Amino acid sequence: MDVAIVGGGYTGLWTAYYLARADPGLRIAVLEAEYAGFGASGRNGGWCSGLFPVPVGKLARRYGREQAVAMHRALAASVDEVGRTGIDCSYAKGGTIALARSAPQLRRAEAEAREAEEYGLDVRLLDAAAASEICGATGVLGATYSPDCASLQPASLVRGLAAAVAASGVAIYENTRALRLSRGSVVTDHGTVRADVVVRALEGYTAGLAGHRRTLAPVYSLMIATEPLPQSTWDRIGLARRETFTDHRHMIVYGQRTADDRLAFGGRGAPYHFGSSVRPAYDQSPRVFSALRRTLTELFGIDPPIAYRWGGPLGIPRDWMPSVGLDNGLAWAGGYVGDGVAATNLAGRTLADLITGNLTDLTTLPWVGHRSRPWEPEPVRWLGINAALRGAGLRDRWELARER
Incomplete structure (x- = not known):
């Protein structure tokens, strides 16, 4: 095998997609523990955005103005690149709006615009x-x-992408769990795959690999979706171009108007689980689902019926800096902190360039070759991450109390 890609989500599939286009003769395999799109790629909020977890000013202080601007412009271009693929996923580029609904939020909005x-x-x-x-x-x-x-249907995107990858001749092995990887091989629950290049593309599931417990912290984000809403309700809410929406609170929330006129709305608030644990039971939290419904009602003055509830883990590096790289046959990409729909496309194109040896504008971007330091050992990791999550909610409540 020329390239073995561990992970059948956006990162792994975009990498395979662009590798197959760059060199149709490559022998490529994608190894996926469940099914293609099982993780965050099929469950996210459907924001295909140019957002990056590290603010442009901070990037500029670390890498210089030119590199910081290049990073953000490459991400913005990736939004259009996803649309150009023509994958049927209800893609609508209406932009994103971050509301300010208090004086402190307005100050943060003004600072961001400046x-x-x-x-x-x-x-x-x-x-x-x-x-x-x-x-x-x-x-x-x-x-x-x-x-x-752009707003889109994330599961439709990842399943359509998987179909396009398979049609290009890439082998996708589902129900094949990687246990550990090293230079030249991937040990799975069905045997060992040998390849010239091994790509790690597991995001929130990275901690399940031997030796990667502290690489990315799996933090859960949960979502709800309403029943389709009547036009009279949409006349009040707006989002006529299917703009994605959030506000400038500290605790992250996000939403979109879906192609079938539902409100899909999500946010953080679920705890980080000790030992970087990831389990299906964590996808459900009645407390968080209730909080999301209250927030949605408070945002729009409506109390619509909720049709669906779900969740899953995303991957957070210690310094919040996503990265992509190739080092002597081992490649990786991830740590998107929830901003991965467009960033994974950029990562896939970048990895394809790195693996095929093409030096391009993408291979010089500041996230290429970056290595975040590991998270702290337990219990410090559990204490720190959950304190930060709780602190975000407390700051929002404190600001709200001061506004009254």
Whole structure:
């Protein structure tokens, strides 16, 4: 085998997709423990965005202005690249709006817009009227808006991508769990696969590999989706171009208007589980689902019936810096902190260039070759991550109390 890719989500499949296009003669295998798209790729909020976990100003201080801007522009271009593939996934590039619904949130929105302007990025500050015209939420004081985001159906994207990859001649082995990988081989529960290049593309499931318990912290994000809402409700809510939406609170929330007129809405709030544990039971949390429903009701002044509830883990590196790289036959990509739908496409194209030996603009981006330091051992990791999660919620409640 020329290339063995461990992980059948967006990262692994985009890598296979672009490798097969670059060199149809390559022998490529994708190894997936469950089925293609089982993880976050099939369960996320459907934001194909140019967002990056590390702010552009911080990137510039670390890598220089030119590199920071190049990183963000490459991500913005990746939003369009996903659309150009033509995969049937209800892709609609309406942009994303981050509402400000309190004075502290408005200050954060203003600061974000100022930083974007400084680096020539397309993030616009909207006043209350302009913001409310896009998204008719309650108590809107303003917003930031970026055109670099498309809403889509994530499971349709990953299953369509898997079909395209298989049609290109790549072998996808589902129900094949990787136990450990090393230079030249992957040990699975069905035997050992030998390959010239081994790619790690497991994101929130990375901790299940031997020796990677502290590489990426699996943190859960949960979602709900309403029944289809009547046009009269959408006349009030807006999102006419299927803009994705959030606000400038500390605890991350995110939503979209789906192609079949549901509100799909998610957020953090579920705890990190000791030892980087990942289990199907953690996909469900009545407490978090109730909080999401209350937040949705508070945002839009509606209490719609909820049709679906689900969740899953995403991967967070210790410094929140996603990375992609190739080192002597071992390649990797991940650590997207929930901003992975477009970033995985960029990662796949970058890995394809690295593996085929093509030096391009992508292979010089600042995330290439970056290595985050490991997370702290337990119980420090459990204490620290859950303290940060709890702190975000407490800061939001404190700001809300001061507004009253």
